[in-house]
Amino acid sequence: MTPPRERCQARTRKGDRCRNPAGPDGLCALHRRQLKEVAAADSAKPTVRRGAKRGAPEPHRVVPSTPEPHRAIPDAPEPQPVIPGPQSPGTAEPQSVIPGPPIREGSPTAEEEAPVVHTSPDETPRDEPDLGPLEPVLAWAEEALEFLGRRVLGEYQVDEFGHDPDLVEHVLAPLLRPLYRHWWRVETRGLEHVPSTGPALVVGNHAGTLPFDALMVALALLDEHPAHRSLRMLAADLAFDLPVVAHLARKSGNTLACAEDATRLLEAGELVGVWPEGYKGLGKPYRERYQLQRFGRGGFVEIALRTGAPIVPVAVVGSEEIYPMLANLRRLARLLGFPYFPVTPTFPALGPLGAIPLPSKWLIEFCPPIDTASLGPEAAMDPMTLFDLTDQVRDTIQQTVHRNLLARRSVFG
Amino acid sequence: MGRRVLVTGAARSTGRRLVAALAEEPEVELVVAVDEQEPAEPLPDKVKRLAVDLRSPALIRTVQSAGIDTCAHLGVTAEPRAAGGRASMKERNVLGTMQLLATAYHAPELRRLVLKSTTAVYGATAADPAVWTESMPHETPRHGFGKDAIEVEDYVRSFERRRPDVAVTVLRLANQVGPNVDNPLTRYFELPVCPTVLGFDPRLQFLHEEDTAEVLLRTILGPAPDGTFNVAGDGVVLLSQAIRIAGKAPLPIPEPLVNRVAELVGRTVDFSPEQVRFLQYGRVAATSAAREQLGFIPKWSSLQAFEDFAATRLRKLVTEEQVARLERDALGLLRRAAEWVAREVPR
Numbered sequence A: 001m002t003p004p005r006e007r008c009q010a011r012t013r014k015g016d017r018c019r020n021p022a023g024p025d026g027l028c029a030l031h032r033r034q035l036k037e038v039a040a041a042d043s044a045k046p047t048v049r050r051g052a053k054r055g056a057p058e059p060h061r062v063v064p065s066t067p068e069p070h071r072a073i074p075d076a077p078e079p080q081p082v083i084p085g086p087q088s089p090g091t092a093e094p095q096s097v098i099p100g101p102p103i104r105e106g107s108p109t110a111e112e113e114a115p116v117v118h119t120s121p122d123e124t125p126r127d128e129p130d131l132g133p134l135e136p137v138l139a140w141a142e143e144a145l146e147f148l149g150r151r152v153l154g155e156y157q158v159d160e161f162g163h164d165p166d167l168v169e170h171v172l173a174p175l176l177r178p179l180y181r182h183w184w185r186v187e188t189r190g191l192e193h194v195p196s197t198g199p200a201l202v203v204g205n206h207a208g209t210l211p212f213d214a215l216m217v218a219l220a221l222l223d224e225h226p227a228h229r230s231l232r233m234l235a236a237d238l239a240f241d242l243p244v245v246a247h248l249a250r251k252s253g254n255t256l257a258c259a260e261d262a263t264r265l266l267e268a269g270e271l272v273g274v275w276p277e278g279y280k281g282l283g284k285p286y287r288e289r290y291q292l293q294r295f296g297r298g299g300f301v302e303i304a305l306r307t308g309a310p311i312v313p314v315a316v317v318g319s320e321e322i323y324p325m326l327a328n329l330r331r332l333a334r335l336l337g338f339p340y341f342p343v344t345p346t347f348p349a350l351g352p353l354g355a356i357p358l359p360s361k362w363l364i365e366f367c368p369p370i371d372t373a374s375l376g377p378e379a380a381m382d383p384m385t386l387f388d389l390t391d392q393v394r395d396t397i398q399q400t401v402h403r404n405l406l407a408r409r410s411v412f413g
Numbered sequence B: 001m002g003r004r005v006l007v008t009g010a011a012r013s014t015g016r017r018l019v020a021a022l023a024e025e026p027e028v029e030l031v032v033a034v035d036e037q038e039p040a041e042p043l044p045d046k047v048k049r050l051a052v053d054l055r056s057p058a059l060i061r062t063v064q065s066a067g068i069d070t071c072a073h074l075g076v077t078a079e080p081r082a083a084g085g086r087a088s089m090k091e092r093n094v095l096g097t098m099q100l101l102a103t104a105y106h107a108p109e110l111r112r113l114v115l116k117s118t119t120a121v122y123g124a125t126a127a128d129p130a131v132w133t134e135s136m137p138h139e140t141p142r143h144g145f146g147k148d149a150i151e152v153e154d155y156v157r158s159f160e161r162r163r164p165d166v167a168v169t170v171l172r173l174a175n176q177v178g179p180n181v182d183n184p185l186t187r188y189f190e191l192p193v194c195p196t197v198l199g200f201d202p203r204l205q206f207l208h209e210e211d212t213a214e215v216l217l218r219t220i221l222g223p224a225p226d227g228t229f230n231v232a233g234d235g236v237v238l239l240s241q242a243i244r245i246a247g248k249a250p251l252p253i254p255e256p257l258v259n260r261v262a263e264l265v266g267r268t269v270d271f272s273p274e275q276v277r278f279l280q281y282g283r284v285a286a287t288s289a290a291r292e293q294l295g296f297i298p299k300w301s302s303l304q305a306f307e308d309f310a311a312t313r314l315r316k317l318v319t320e321e322q323v324a325r326l327e328r329d330a331l332g333l334l335r336r337a338a339e340w341v342a343r344e345v346p347r
Helices: A031-044 A136-155 A166-184 A212-223 A245-251 A259-267 A276-281 A299-307 A331-338 A349-357 A378-379 A383-407 B013-024 B058-066 B086-106 B143-161 B186-187 B209-221 B239-245 B254-269 B274-281 B289-293 B304-312 B320-344
Strands: A187-189 A199-202 A233-234 A273-276 A310-316 A363-368 B001-009 B028-036 B049-051 B072-075 B113-117 B168-174 B176-177 B193-197 B205-206 B229-233 B249-253
Touching: A031 B304, A136 B209, A136 B239, A136 B320, A166 A212, A166 A245, A187 A349, A199 A299, A199 A383, A212 A233, A212 A273, A212 A310, A212 A363, A259 A273, A259 A299, A273 B049, A276 B013, A276 B205, A299 A378, A310 A383, A310 B239, A363 A383, A363 B113, A363 B205, A363 B209, A378 A383, B001 B049, B001 B058, B001 B209, B013 B209, B013 B274, B028 B058, B049 B058, B049 B205, B058 B086, B072 B086, B072 B209, B086 B143, B113 B143, B113 B209, B143 B168, B176 B186, B176 B304, B186 B254, B186 B304, B193 B239, B193 B274, B205 B209, B205 B304, B209 B229, B209 B289, B229 B289, B249 B254, B254 B274, B274 B289
Parallel strands: A187 A363, A199 A273, A199 A310, A233 A273, B001 B028, B001 B072, B028 B049, B072 B113, B113 B168, B168 B229, B176 B205, B193 B249
Antiparallel strands: A310 A363
């Protein structure tokens, strides 16, 4: 079981909740380190304390939270008494204190991790000039530096599948966002059909030679869904055997398309994405565009029934035109160990330039969820139910694709 | 009458720790520590040392005369070089176990057998499920430690069928780390640079040495259910993350060259080939069965265990203070530059 990911209890300079995953003491590694530093500075000069000045680096405030003693140590000390910190002007929330971090027996850091009061770093107040338009640039640089620091020190956490939200948020999503917003101008509909909490199985059509459609659906859910959900996609094992791809596939939250992994993710309440057409969909020629291929053997329906997770069909329009595949060099593909080797109007003729996808206009539509819980887990034993449900999902996607195709003005509209 | 425990592989780090812990338990009357090597520290009074190979006939004489009731088999090794070559390692691991089980079959008072196995039995490939449970069918590792461990587990299972009166517990432990552990993986992290497979970042699990001793002690002395259990710290650590926590520099090797480098590095760290695949694809095992049926909750998470190992054993090349200072300096510089621009450049 994946434990529910706790978010760090601290707040960033901008006053937002810190989005980094928290350690057992309720703080992310970054804030833990900063608090240590402040504590060290405090012990050196305990008298100098200032309220935050506008523009001056405001301290990361830590909201009081129910201290969670480290589970593993039954006799973990209760949080230490709170030393009141100075009230920062203009802040309604009390300047607060960290819950006592776990003190491990024999741990070398036991002393260092003693509870500390978080105060402003004592820095000489300067006359802060108005930085104007440079302020956001500076804030960005600061966040980037913090991110780099975390990466250099290994201060981030991944779940048991290797999902690394810190990397997704700071590197992978920003790389894909321009494609989503400006290149393909993705329009997303029906996000209300995706539940905000709990498990669901998102099933979509697959096309376009490279699985950009899957990435765009995942980005739509991360950016535009009110709950900013991470889509945990099931990928072919080739993805875990290619250098670099393997590494990024796991970090962005994907896992191997096998029943065990899918079940485990759904049982942990995750949103799972599956593209049952697989390579048959991705590697189909352009003349067969928007004709859905066979939906595997319907294994995804069986898993949804077993776990009671609703199925949310998703129809993607636009992905077929990004790399119009005119031919498939089967022999070369077999030689290289790939499922297909595409020939598009630009690839391989223009070499690396041919790898630039065409800027088609995209539309992603999530369809109303198909309930599986009411059928009960026994239904997974009945092959007829499985076939029927698989067809129902496939037809829903096919019809939605056709409807949206008709409504589309032009491919690049 | 107190418990009489036989421990094999007693001179190695886990064995030493377990023997010492057993000797402190009042209900334990006698510990027989079997290992050819001389133990590093003098042994407590309750401990009788048997400096023989598992294949020696002295073993059965001792087991019968001492009335051993529990056998903890820790003698399966992952270090071909230390064992005197791969053939000799296999000989010790597999034939040693067969001999031990033959002895155990003729020990009328034996009631419990604990095997220290490894999660290496699951192998490591790209097509693995993300999280292994004990019952999942897995591809048999074709060589090395993993293969030995599978064969040993098979022999132990067949012993279980022949002696139904003996409770058999198999513990599949994740990679062990800690202040005193010395195994190929800890030696790997002690290298000045850590070679990795270019473009791969496997998920690893660690088990702290304290937890290893604890889970062994619990299965030897506590109410142990029959069965096979994965044991590992909570959570996972990525190799890249571990290398950074260790304060080392990674050295990515392109896949075609990996075997050559592994051979070279293997001389110092004593790697067997399947451990190289482990550093390419990684491995994670579910620990819920140990939690529910064995009641064992590790005290250290994978990350904490590794941090403890790194803090006590490794000299960091890059420290937290350096990074924090660099961050501060860079930001100060940027801020000053921004201020200068804001002052000097007219709007």
